[in-house]
Amino acid sequence: MSNDIRTLEPKELWNNFADLNAVPRGSKKEERVIQFMVDFGNSLNLKTVVDPVGNVIIKKPASKGMENRKTIVMQSHLDMVHQKNADTDFDFDSEGIKMKIEGDWVTAEGTTLGADNGLGVAAIMSVLASKDIKHPAIEALFTIDEETGMTGAKGLQAGYLEGEILLNLDTEEDDEIDIGCAGGIDITIENSYNEVSTPTNSTGYTISVTGLNGGHSGMDIHRGLGNANKIMNRVLHTVQDYIRISEINGGSLRNAIPRESFAIIAVYNSQKDLFLKALKKITKEIKKELKTVDPNLEIIAKEAQMPKKVMTAISQTTLIKTLYAAHNGVYRMSNDMEGLVETSNNIARVTVGHELIKILCLTRSSVETSKEDLANTIRAPFEIAGYEVTLSGSYPGWKPNVDSQILTVLTKKYKELFNSKPDVVACHAGLECGILGTNYPEMDMISFGPTIQGAHSPDEKANIKSSQKFWKFLLEILENIPVKK
Template sequence: MSQNIRNIAPTTVWNHFADLNAVPRPSKKEERIIQFMVDFGKKLQLETIVDKVGNVIIKKRATCGMENRKAIVMQSHLDMVHQKNATTNFDFNTEGIKMVVDGDWVKAEGTTLGADNGLGVAAIMGVLSSTDIPHPAIEALFTIDEETGMTGAMGLEGGILQGEILLNLDTEEDDEIGIGCAGGVDVTATKSYQEEKIGENVAGYAIAVTGLNGGHSGMDIIKGLGNANKIMNRLLFGGYRKYGLRIAEINGGSLRNAIPRESFAKVIVDNAHQVSFLLETETLINKIKEEFSTIEPNLSIDIQEVETPKKVMEITVQEKFIKAIYAALNGVYRMSADVDGLVETSNNIAKVIVKQGAIKVGCLTRSSSESNKWDLANSLRSCFELADFKVEFSGTYPGWLPNMNASILKTLKSCYINLFNEQPKVAACHAGLECGILGQNYPEMEMISFGPSIKGAHSPDERAQISSTQKFWQLLKEVLQNIPEKE
């Protein structure tokens, strides 16, 4: 890690972030980061609680003169998305993130940075450890497993928190105030198949789709970025329809909430069709690259002859599988009729695995409308069930409905205008924030979301803007000093 990071202003935020990033913190494996936060709270001699699912709550009394203000909950999640470039040698379970400064940005060496939501956590730590920042009574809530199911927020029981206002520090544009978000549901299609032994006079090929931008499957879905699973399926479809291509293996995508950047397949083609297959595939590759040349300039599609696989998927299953992936919607399903430019409903075909007689397709369907969320989920279910897949819904969570009359919204807007002499954007986002879930057990709690500018979240291109973090920290301190009085 570059020592320069600890010298960046605000030093308290970047030092806490550096300490945080030294601790491995993959989703569902948060034991070490939970203990790290417990030790942090106890070292400050603050009341520190770990609830039954692993969320950490650290309480700090109001500073002198702020006792009559509404108590607040400051909230961020402890886990981070683990993504790395194919050429990066890195173990997320044992290594700390290697960070570097690049101009006005902090990024990692070939991996995700963890600024989502580590900068929010670090900012809260900065407030908790401060001796000169005025603030009302604080309950700092550090949730677990936000990225792979939001089980921390779901497991937080009602009655534990007493705060009247929640500040969620998990927004990724510094000029935006979040007042609503999308809900989601995981749609998983599975099927077993018989493997068939191949005959003679065939050649094996490895196809690799790499170099895509990837990104957040909610916030970035509107950009029309390439989906490696969809691109791979176009290649397989063309090869099968014209030249009888057979599939041995597919490994595409990774996390449900990340637009897939890479997909790898092993296939076979009869020797008699090799030349035509390669020419036709190269033509299709060039067309796909041309389609994505503006938005995905680093897209690479490579096909190489390899040792011939010993077994392939049975042909009737293969045909239905390829057609199902082709038919399944990926991308924006419906735009909001009420908020200009906001995606209402979308789907990300996040992961496609074919290996040793088993197929698994994982999707994340998002929507700020519960009815449209289930409409799209049932559309996907129908698509895969027609291909004889078993389909399961899991991990469903609600959206967060905006409250334009919330006192904290008025406070945050006023602070932003006074500090920066411009109007902030007030918007809902097409991502899963924990506010919607927390609001189920705390329906009277006002909620707001804001944070520094972070680009490329959920991908190895993730980077946090230094000047924006300074702006965010200034705004956070101003908001804390202007929390409304108790009624």
């Protein structure tokens, strides 16, 4: 089915996207896609450089008659989020994404699509390869590891770029122009505990939380979607008097709202009826609460092999109570921009087993002090309980500039092309603009892109008509970049 994608318009965009999606490119595993981009730049006889951290920079001179325009940086990230449905047999390390067309959408077969940010990369490739598109001098910047640490943007040193304007192609609504974004910080919570032999006269059970939609832990955090880790903990809290926990495995990446969680427990035989009754009641309550946003949620307990070891009673109680206290979701809305999530947290990954507890969170905020406040709010109960809490990977937000010259160009051209006003917004995602601005503080930055839904989940899909709109808009912008002073 992936070959059908190549017939879509604009062909140059979709063909480059198909070529890119044939290359495995998970975060922190970008060696092959870096080489792919280097080979692409060299095939066009364009100056191609790989910086010390792995970012690829390809430079193209201005087209005829555009030499007096400001040099622009066109920027997208090479890596993609790897998520798949539990019943999908797919190896992200060796296989290319299997795409298909469903109505007016392009999606993948049971995995993430990689339109985030692959369509941006493909658009830049198309401009670089073109012979008839009018454009100023271009510095194409392809960053690495945006999804799990933004180490590419963080590692880009001053002096590699000369452009005065940066076009970031990583926004996911085609009627939005982004002028600001949230920063973030990783929270890692760890603790060891002693295992004991499973009590006699017990029965092994597995509890599974599945069927949640998941999504982007920034862009979708306001939607009230179910978090599998919080749901599992709520279930375990309800039945804690009847069970002993052996293992928990929930969620995956920090920037993805967790869709699934699994627990292995032992249920006291004398309490089995109470356990099943309590589980049935809490399942009904949670499904009722989430029926609008997560109608396919399933919470199922099945008898299973008896685990050999379980947590001590005190370790189990401490885990359940501290995780219950940990904030998940929107923490604060912006007072300055209506409808903007200012600060949030995603409890992304919870693993328990073999005498080690590990909890991973991603806290986001467009206000540094609010980000610190929430991080401290989360760490406090865990540290009181004796857990080790580490804050790492902090990156700054991108402060909006309503007087931006390139913003004026984009809003004007959008109105002329589409006879409507774009939404000028700041987003709750972690765009790289704020980080890139650290070493390039004078660069005028803007972000836009085609409509993509379900990013960071196997439901990710890219709108075909929107991609055509985005391409038309991009070409108009390139032709109207301001002249040099």
